[in-house]
Amino acid sequence: MKVSVVKNILEANERIALENKAIFDEAALTVINLMSSPGAGKTSLLEKTIETLNGDLRIGVIEGDIQTSHDAERVAKKGIPVVQINTGGACHLDGNMIRDTFEEFNFHDLDLLIVENVGNLVCPAEFKVGEDFKVMILSVTEGEDKPAKYPLMFHESKVLLVNKIDLLPYLDLSMERIREEALKVNPHMIIFEVSTKTGEGLEGWYQWLKEQVKAKKSTRN
């Protein structure tokens, strides 16, 4: 006999992500899932962002890596609450892993939670953790063809930061082409050209973050 089922196979993680989101929403907390290839500048972006915005926004961070607590140590030096997840081998963070950190935070004391995902341009895009937005970084040394090669990552991300623009004089790279390629797979992507080394271009990113936090806080009332 035939049994009709019609179920989303990935529903288990989706459900946990939704439950996480409900907890974040109750605290009017803006949550960002930050993704990129290894070495594109996620932790540097976090350091710069915290340095600049820590007076205006109360920020918390969840760090995800296969091994080590290097990133959490870097972020902890900025004086904000941070928890390190070591996946031991898993190539991405999922809703369950995020949920396991909840007792380390008081979400009502935070405005913004940034989850720094495992460095990987493939898998993190497939898994929600309960975030409001996925944000990704592409560094200029990675090349112009990455949006076409990694469409899901680019399609799922609300914001793209093109990082390390301080290196542009040493590269044959068309920023115009990166933008074109990214906008093909995600026409509504917000793109910032930045350098986490020099600080160039980051004002737009800070402004966008503040706007999201403000909008989320206003949903509480």
Added chain:
Amino acid sequence: MHEMSIAQSLLDIIKEEMFKNDAKVLKSVRLEVGQLSAVVPESLSFCFKVMVDGTEFEGAELIMEVIPLKGQCLDCNEIFEIKDYVFECPHCGSKEVHTLSGQDLKIVEMTVE
């Protein structure tokens, strides 16, 4: 990617449905694999086989239909296949595209005894 953990989730759903329907033997399972779901059918098939070998589900067939990425233009209402992950209406060039299908990974039907 992660076809092994997906195969496990699939097996969990199968066991639950078999129990609910008082079924004893699994003959086949039909899935819809969306193009944007980042699942490779051959890998999933392989992982499923590895998981069920030596169990009561050994020999069950996994039938997969790849669902193409389809969108609808919100400006001119044209429905089209999204080629090369370019989210743009081929009719009017609009970037306002609503994805109709091709993002999900679904179990649709089981054939049991």
